[in-house]
Amino acid sequence: MNIKAQIPNLFTMLNLFSGCVALVFVSNAQYEWAFYFVSLGIFFDFFDGFFARKFGVAGPLGVQLDSLADMVTSGVVPGYVMFVLLRDYHAFGIESYVPFLGFVITLGACYRLAKFNIDTRQSDSFIGLPTPANSLFFTSLPVIADYFHQDIDLGIFYDKWALLLMTFLSAYIMNAEIPLFSLKIKNFSFAKYKLQIFFLTVSILMIVFLQILAVPLIILFYVLLSVLNNMVNKKASV
Structure with missing residues (x-):
């Protein structure tokens, strides 16, 4: 077995594991820890590609594993966060099925990841918002609400229309034909x-x-x- 070839896959698995742990923390309303583990997963996601290029072992298996891991950390987790925000803020007074619309974020991330794998234009830059950035955006929202609710007006977190607008807008921006400059x-x-x-x-x-x-x-x-x-x-x- 080529040990070097498995190092990037190990980092990909750590990304997936971090996403799974983040899901548990979201379900327990421990949003700060969920944000930390999403951040950790994105850290591992960066280094799986780094080591794959460094060791010259990039291949189709790594590409597929990377997208599957990102689907959890940067797709399921932010969708679940939005579901919980819509479900638990009882001031909304909305029907029980509306919170499931939070998973539109997950659907948008899935489409984005699949499209990214076959889009040769995104080797050095991005077209549409990358899923890790989108995940950081949404997992940070409940942390901000907990930290600053006594200091600043956070009415946006109690406005169902604002949350739903952000949900659908994020699915669009992840897949929009908007070139974003590379940070490499x-x-x-x-x-x-x-x-x-x-x-x-x-x-x-x-x-x-x-x-x-x-x-x-x-x-x-x-x-x-x-x-x-x-x-x-x-x-x-x-």
Whole structure:
């Protein structure tokens, strides 16, 4: 057995395990721990690809395993989080079947992952929001609600229409034909990667000053900055 070939798969399995653990924490309303394990799963997800490229062992099995693991950590978990948010905030006064619409996030992530596997345009950048970023966005929401409910107005968490809008919008953005700039910096050059450096600098400052509240804001900032960058590039090419 080629040990090197199994190292990336081990990290993929750790990603899947982290997602399963996160599901348990969500079911127990331990949202902070769920967020930590989703973050840990995404960390493992990064390194499975890193080691596959480093050892030259990338192959179709790894691709399939990676998507299956992401389907749990970045598909089922955020969908379940939204289901719980819609179900447990009794102030909504909504029928019992409405919370199941939270799993639209899971459906969108599934379609995104399947499309990603056959889309050769996304080798160095992304088209549509990556599922890990989407998962971080939604798993951070109940943590933010717990942390800041006494300090800032979090009425959005008690508005069923706002939650449902975010749910359907996320499924769309994950699959929309929106090019998002790559965060991979291969050969450092300020001129070449000034957009990435600007984004990372702003993101770090947001984390320092806003803590967990920075997570969804960073993801929104990433999408908006990408859209703005696309408009600038399109205008420059005319």
